[in-house]
Amino acid sequence: MDTQQPDAKTVAGLVAEAAAAPSMHNAQPWRFRFLAGRRVLLLYADLERAMPRSDPGNRALYIGCGAALFNARVAAAHAGLAPGVRLLPDAAEPLLLAAVHLPGTREAPPDEDDLTRLHPAIRDRHTSRYPFEEKDIPQDVRSTLREAAGREGAGLLFPGPWHVETVLELVHDAESRDALDPEAMQDLHRWTRFGPEADVATDGVPEYAFGPRLRDGRAPLRDFAGRRAVADRGSTAFEKNPHLAMLSTPGDTAADWLRAGQALERVLLEATLAGLATSLTSHALESPDLRLLTRDPMAGTGHVQMVLRLGYGPQGPATPRRPVRDVLDIVP
Structure with a gap:
């Protein structure tokens, strides 16, 4: 070279x-x-x-x-x-x-x-807030994703049914807390884009990326619309048995968070190459008490940094990005 x-x-x-x-x-x-x-x-x-x-x-x-x-x-x-x-x-x-x-x-x-x-997966990876098929993820794919996380100093756990139920309940608890505290929604409202603003946005989550409302099923998805109306959005049934993965690190320092982010993206790119659609949820991790409960109930070690939802289904739409000139300075 x-x-x-x-x-x-x-x-x-x-x-x-x-x-x-x-x-x-x-x-x-x-x-x-x-x-x-x-x-x-x-x-x-x-x-x-x-x-x-x-x-x-x-x-x-x-x-x-x-x-x-x-x-x-x-x-x-x-x-x-x-x-x-x-x-x-x-x-x-x-x-x-x-x-x-x-x-x-x-x-x-x-x-x-x-x-x-x-x-090639960098441009193909998009968050999908759509239903996934009720189809298992092969063990060799799971092993590849676990290895990807490990190469960046993180762990990736595919929780069993009982643990999945716990995580889904924690996500529901987080949603309920937000509903009772309007101030908790300030960040979400700041970063969602509706109507004409969605068409010209360079950041945030535009309404066309919200996905349909959850009518049935148990997918752990944050509803970015909340109680706000979205034209022609509709609702549909999601998978009843979502495939979740928990990304964790041994420590919980700034360096661990940066390693978690690298591990997360390596896993997402590997998943994209394997033909999987992906979405993320941090909702239950935003409250310290709920985050603690997301840990593996058997091992009880490590710090959960992200919950991934994986499956076979449509890739989500690309969301906007800021122009490079707004985020890059070049110094001679």
């Missing part, structure tokens, strides 16, 4: 693919700075896009940034830039979450080919 000097166009492409990552309410809470002379891409948290009600500790914000970081790694490997990552590289800059070194190399590192393999 020839050594390459990333130019502005290449770096803009990397950031565009990084920004295709999922984030809570599609807030896209990241900013990038490329230090051209040092060939380093810096990832910063954008606290103007934080959610003080739903995510007061910024855990979900860090997870979203971690997912963007993983996409940047994949895109850089695909471009032949041999990315090297340092998490939280400067304690004096708490908003600086990661530094991605792009030295280029004549010989690909062992992990680079595997990252490149995931590249």
Whole structure:
């Protein structure tokens, strides 16, 4: 592999693919700075896009940034830039979450080919808030997804029926709490887009991505519309036995959250390549007491960072992304 000097166009492409990552309410809470002379891409948290009600500790914000970081790694490997990552590289800059070194190399590192393999899934991955088939996920696919999480320092558990019931009840409890506390809905209202605004939005969840209302079934989906009307939305039956997976990390620090985000995106890209549709829910994880109860009841260890819903069904529509010029600065 020839050594390459990333130019502005290449770096803009990397950031565009990084920004295709999922984030809570599609807030896209990241900013990038490329230090051209040092060939380093810096990832910063954008606290103007934080959610003080739903995510007061910024855990979900860090997870979203971690997912963007993983996409940047994949895109850089695909471009032949041999990315090297340092998490939280400067304690004096708490908003600086990661530094991605792009030295280029004549010989690909062992992990680079595997990252490149995931590249086509970046643009194909979309959150699906539609019904999935009542069809099991093969064991070899489950093993691949568990291995993907493990490679980023996280665990992926496919809970048994009793544990699934518990998680579904916790999601319902979280919804009920929100219904009784109007202030709890402030973040969701800020990041949902209705009517003409949905057609021109560059962030948030537009009404065309809400999916149908749940008429029957038990899929753990947040209803982004709430009690607000959405034209021609309709309702339908969802799967009665949803396939859930719990992503967890041994610790619960900022570095763990960034690792969780990278693991999450690696799992989602692998799932996309395997033909699975995916959605995420953090609803039951936004309250400390409910989050504790989502743990594996047998092991009782680790910190659950995200609940994934997996299955066979329609891919959701692409949601809007901010222009690269709004999230990237290039410094000579």
